[in-house]
Amino acid sequence: MIETYTFSNNGGLEEYNDEVFVGFGSFTVAVIVNGMNDKEMCRRVSLAVNRVLSNDFESMSFDDMTYLLSKIVKHNDEYAVIRITDTEIEMEQHGGTIAYIVKDGDIRQVTNGLLKIDNEDRIICGTERFFKYLSKEAVLADAISSISAEEWMDYLVGRISDVNMLKGDNLSAITFIVRNTENVRIDS
């Protein structure tokens, strides 16, 4: 099971031009669009993503999905596509977004391609602006001390808020925690 939490905030601006899409099925697909500097681009990518997700995306391979998207979006559009299961993550980023994986008490940036993941690994993907005031150590510490994907996001948003009170930038990000079902603990 993949626990997920999305965050989007217009940062006190009139418009929110980023987009965060999540599709659930036997795997989870998420798309983050960094659209603050290019509203048209955001609309175009959003349209493309909606078209892909409204189809039977579960029967599509990741390559098919990204190929379909690449036919619609333009070369310099900024977005990230993530496909995540209990055991692996596939990612394709096209600028303007950053992703990290927290694993065994360490953090590293996720690059395009396939990566094996394990129970309790934590992954975050967001726009560059979301990470503007966050050190890697902050992302790491909040990941390992939070009990849910939502709490991890809350801690990070709290840090950004401490710097700029969430003013000035659209903010978009999504957190994932890998929860192998046999290891899920139910507290009374």
Add this chain to the structure above:
Amino acid sequence: MGFSALSSQSKIGLIILALLIVAVIISLVWISNLLIQLIRTARLNDAKEEEYPLFADVSYFYEKGNRERQEDSLYISHLDDYVDYGIMACVSDGMGGLKYGSEISKFVIDEVEKLFPINFYDSEVVADCIKKISGRVFEKYARKGGATLVMVHVFKDRLNFYSVGDSNIILIRNNIATCLNPKQTYSRILIKNLTLEGKTTEEAYLNKKGRALVDFIGNNNIRVNYSQTPIKLFDGDIIVTCSDGVTDAISLNSMINLIGNSARKTAENIKLAIRMKNFQRQDNYSAIVIKLNKYNF
């Protein structure tokens, strides 16, 4: 009888003897240096074999500031236990405005000391022990007082941390200072509520109760924030475990400029920087600085 009175053969003999003595001394110095090098190499190899490359250099300060009483308390485990159990350091800050602040912070530290040595690989159990300590404080003082607690446990190039309240655990790495622990203040709840409404968060900082603690040692059934997985540490990392009297006086960014080449120098620089500020209402300020070095030679 002077040297000149000696026969030439005796003189030569004495000179040779003196040269021999000098040669022996030089040899001894050289051999001892060689032995030291060999011992160092052996220790280094042992350290590598044991995957135990980081040594802890520790220092602290404990200052009253301009308060009437010292309500901070701290504890550092014995460095002699470092190889077997790592090092544990904690700071407890008695809550001002409530009775028994200093008494409770001392009680908390005494109780935490009793926990050592703790199981590094089961932070959930340790967090539960801290929760029980809070329960005992609750029973004894019935919320008439409380304290914060920040605790770090360094073992084999890994760090576990535990936190209740709003004290600080700061990791300085690559010239970036990051507070590791989330703060349990009312402002965090306000920020969450405001973001759920899609708003900016000025209100959370303007609220007079924003800095009030929503959890502390002495409250009932507290939430202990802790690392569920230990953080990997690296050569040169510095961990500052401190009360809010430190971070209220100097920002995290300015702390970077106070890093010395040892824990002692760093602690001294931070302490002096706060003293130099000369704030009239300077709170108690205490910190434990741990500098991780690859080799302690």
